[in-house]
Amino acid sequence: MEKKTQRNCTTHGGWAPLLISARGLHEPLPRICYGTVFTEYVLNLEKYYQGIDRPLRRCHASAMVGPLLLVSLAIERRREKMERGEDRISNLPNEILQSILCLMPLKYAIRTSTLSKRWIHLWQFNLVSSSSLQIDFSDNQSPEQFVATLDRYLQLHGNRNLDKFGIFFSLFEKFFPKFENWVRTVLAKRVKELDIDLSQGVLNYNRVTYMDDRMPFVMTNSLFNCNSLTHLSLSMCNFSEPFDSTNLVGLNSLSLDHVNLTDGMLTNILENCVSLESISLKRCDSLEVVEFVGDELKLQKLFMVDCRGVDGMEISAPKLESFVYHGSMLFDHDFSDVSKVTDAYFCSGLDDHDENFLEILSEFSHLKVLTICSSSLFHVLVEDLYDDEDDFPMELRNLLELQLVVDLTSEEHLNGIFSFFHLCPLPCLEKLFIQFPSNLDQQYDISDLEPLDVVFQNLKWIKITNYDGSPHELTLVKYLLEVATVLESIFLVMNQCDISKNSLSLRTVQQQLSILPKASKDAQIVICGPLDRDCTMNPTHTTFYHQDKY
Secondary structure (H helix, E strand, O other), rough: HHHHEEEEEEOOOOOHHHHHOOOOOOOOOOOOOHHHHHHHHHHHHHHHHHHHOEEEEEEEHOOOOHHHHHHHHHHHHHHHHHHOOOOOOOOOHHHHHHHHHHHOOHHHHHHHHOHHHHHOOHHHHHHHHOEEEEEEEOOOHHHHHHHHHHHHHHHOOOOOOOOOOEEOOOOOOHHHHHHHHHHHHHHOOOOOOOEEEEOOOEOOOOOOEEOOOOOEEEEEEEHHHHOOOOOEEEEEEEEEOHHHHHHHHOEEEEEEOOOOOOOHHHHHHHHHOOOOOOOEEEEEOOOOOEEEEOOOOOEEEEEEEOOOOOOOOEOOOOOOOOEEOOHHHHEEEEEEEOOOOOOEEOOOOOOOOOOOOHHHOOOOOOOOEEEEEEEHHHHHHHHOOOOOOOOOOOOOOOOOOOEEEOOOOOHHHHHHEEEEEEEOOOOOOOOOEEEOOOOOOOOOOOOOOOOOOOOOOOOOEEEEEEOOOHHHHHHHHHHHHHEEOOOOOOEEEEOOOOOOOOOOOHHHHHHHHHHHOOOOOOOOOEOOOOOOOHHOOOOOOOHHHOOOOO
């Protein structure tokens, strides 16, 4: 038993046995995810101190202050005890331990209270001195325990200011008064970043209700009497009406998810919160006609995700640089000033119709970075069959990076990709990312795939994720190798199990790829797993909103 415990401990950098000795080798090891962070900090200090010659140590020590000096001296005095396997860390002075705990996230610092009696209350120094507080409701707590815990945390924190406060909870109606008091307490601490997520217990993606049909919490206007707020994030709670945002004048970033935001409320926010640079609106189904208009708008980032009631959108934002839109594109639009937008994301659900996709994309022909889904490209295929010569080709002359999120690998979706390359020439494209679905249960017939004659003269890097060597994927790889004349590398990211040595699927893929012709004699085909260093090149957009939790 002792040998097994010792082997497990050495994986934490050699200091973990000291953490165990506070309880004894024969007692069960507590769940302490903080071990590596804690011990590496002390170990690095020891290495630093060892690297200084002894005469210089005395000179250097006279100029050192804080935990570095104290830990170094303590390590020197306890070196002999360390060799005897004694608990060096627990014997350090409180000041040193508190300094170390302050470097750790609060939830990890709290776990140190299980080590021994010496550690029971040390974590409280972390809480008292912290300027950031993130509280998440966990499965091993009852709602009553969570409420009592948060009450205690706020009481221990006293009247000190907070920079950040976040809470993730499933709020029951009987706790509404408590929750309102927490918000008032936090705002009184001049909090700058407030993140309230009450989405625990949401039934599913399609319903904006809890499992037990309880009502969402309503944020009254009086709760926002705090002009120190720069970041506000709300999920699964509503605004009261009439809505007034005049006390949020300092707001720089706003994120709303499953909130009863109306057109009038959004207008009120844009008129009063003149410093807003980032707006994220997700599943705000009360929106109908949204307008982001004004020469004085400072808006730089705009996210619109599954706001299903929207049937009209106007954007005239001279400083807007990034635009993310996920949802149906069947809406009237007027994008009179999106000239500064350099990266955009356009994707829709599988059941949506995107006849407007190319028309909307034409407003962003100056993009440098673009992510689109294959469902939208299905309509590109239709346009290719019945295109108007006056509208195409539509050259994306500045595009350097393209990411294709493939929802399905049907014949229509893959032909949509080929049609996109045909209708929208990409003369400057350097990076291409293709994201296949991770769990593809159905394979489609690809006998009628029709790759079109296109040449990529600047395409240097391609990365295809969730590659499994199936016929449709192999056809796409073969096509890209034939049309990319200066290609340097194509990375094929396979499942970690498939990439293991002697894997049949890996050998099959290697055999398939070895006979493919290449337009670029320097092109390298790199097969790797998702965790391999060779696959560290990532696209600008890494979040796919159809994978959201609800």
